[in-house]
Amino acid sequence: MIPRAVAGRPRVEDRQVINGMVYKIRTGVSWRDLPERYGPWKTVYTRFRRYALHGVFTRALQQIQASADAAGDIDWLVQIDTTIVRAHQHAADTGRKGGSIDRTNRNDHALGRSRGGLTTKIHLACDGKGRPLAVLLTAGQRHDSVCARPLLERIRVPRTGRGRPRCRPDHVIADKAYSSRGLRAYLRRRNITHTIPEKQDQMGHRRNRGRRGGRPPVFDRATYRRRNIVERCFNQLKGFRGLATRYDKTATSYEAAVSLASILLWARSV
Known part of the structure; x- marks a missing residue:
């Protein structure tokens, strides 16, 4: 799945570069502070950005999900929830006042x-074993219930x-923040x-x-007692310091980092 250049200078080994990406999101260091054993920091960053723009991490996550589904290892008792991440001052400089610096993002x-x-x-939507199935990023003030439908529509596990x-x-489990007639009707339409x-307040209006x-x-x-699984999944994701605080300027890069961490969570369990 990793794109390769046909010509050019000798290529730094892909495993070495990807290990550098993992080190970066695990520790939260800046790209310039990557240890030399992972190769030139600019090479690691350039490939990470290229993979993010081409959806390499998303496709890799779907493939490992497909292998688990073929083995019957996915528990389709899905839980959805949200968590808020503080943005570092370096992530805030996105050029929003003068227009977006990245045309691929909102x-x-x-x-x-x-x-x-x-x-x-x-x-986040995770399976019954606490492994991410789909991720959606929004601004911090967006309400949970508004994003429930687009989040569920991002669940896409290919067949082998x-x-x-x-x-x-x-089955879908969620907390009170997702209690709305629109979401319940949507779930009923999809059986x-x-x-x-x-x-x-909804109980009072109905009565x-x-x-x-x-x-x-x-x-x-x-069944609702199992909702703590999604909270534990968030705890594992926020064990990556590069995710617990957002340092990436663009949503594409930060979502790619979340997808890479999700791949590691899946790799531990399969």
């Missing part, structure tokens, strides 16, 4: 203002043989069962309407 580069200052929100990629979970607690309020949504407390 103008906001998934950076926004929230209670924590300049932040990015990571929306013939057949369409699997995109539909068996996806779900366990989402109802908010107190006040009497018969017109309809029946309360089905909620299984035993």
